């Protein structure tokens with residue numbers, strides 16, 4: 308790469324929930340050419356203006372071929388994608404000469420040892436970061452976003468709020484603050500990071516974040532804050548809702564047990580309730596976010612709650 312800027316970005320998972328938003332945000336900058344790595348069997352629709360390159364993740368040479376000439380690789384593959392695919396992507400990126408990788412992070416704080424011990428999905432994120440560093444051919448910037456707001460608020464067993472039936476379960480007192488990001492904010496973060504100069508000019512640069520986990524959010528709020536927003540957006544008051552309380556620890560443990568018995572709602576309860584523990588593991592704002600450095604806007608929580616309300620009408624998790 309001779310320029311001090313990234314212009315060619317490959318995305319694995321560009322047709323997905325978050326990949327699509329990242330792709331659209333990158334396209335909006337007008338500074339990037341986007342290439343989507345796509346499986347032959349993919350049924351996903353790519354945003355207009357994206358170059359599609361077919362890959363077979365079991366054939367590394369197809370990934371190397373698709374990545375040749377790219378400056379950066381963003382990975383936003385489905386969370387259940389076999390881990391070997393991440394590792395194959397890192398290796399192929401190294402072989403193809405891709406300098407920067409945004410790995411499949413997009414999660415709460417996976418540098419928090421207690422959190423990754425308690426949430427079994429998270430250790431792979433740490434392993435990914437280490438794998439890229441160990442290969443030593445590309446650098447990474449991993450982006451911790453907390454759980455996604457409009458996605459999570461639309462799932463009653465996640466943030467504990469049922470926007471349709473007007474019921475809520477507060478974990479403990481419902482006052483523990485957690486950090487959460489909207490999809491547009493996630494997209495803006497990716498676009499802002501990959502629009503930075505690589506080395507310093509007269510402000511922040513990508514090298515400042517080299518091989519780091521960076522934190523970004525839209526809101527750091529409690530369940531009660533979300534509920535207040537739900538009241539405003541649905542035109543209701545507390546008396547229109549049935550609100551109960553449950554110990555966060557007991558809910559986590561119950562969820563874990565139910566998950567082990569094959570209950571998918573148990574999995575959701577385990578996953579989400581853990582970040583509401585009073586140990587502050589869900590609060591990434593307290594660790595320092597890159598929001599200001601990247602010039603990200605402050606958002607209106609009610610606008611995001613409206614999106615969640617619309618999603619909750621069709622959510623398969625309701």
Ligand SMILES: NC(=O)c1ccc[n+]([C@@H]2O[C@H](COP(=O)([O-])OP(=O)(O)OC[C@H]3O[C@@H](n4cnc5c(N)ncnc54)[C@H](OP(=O)(O)O)[C@@H]3O)[C@@H](O)[C@H]2O)c1
Nearest residue numbers: 320322323324325346349383384385386411413453454455
């Ligand atoms: N923070 C949060 O609240 C939150 C919530 C959900 C997920 N996440 C995380 O965000 C990341 C992306 O999730 P997402 O919901 O955006 O993904 P998604 O929409 O479920 O899937 C993204 C893409 O992954 C590809 N894909 C699906 N199954 C695959 C497989 N078996 N092998 C290879 N590729 C496969 C598909 O791309 P093609 O068909 O184009 O090949 C799909 O469009 C994951 O790391 C996940 O853990 C975070």
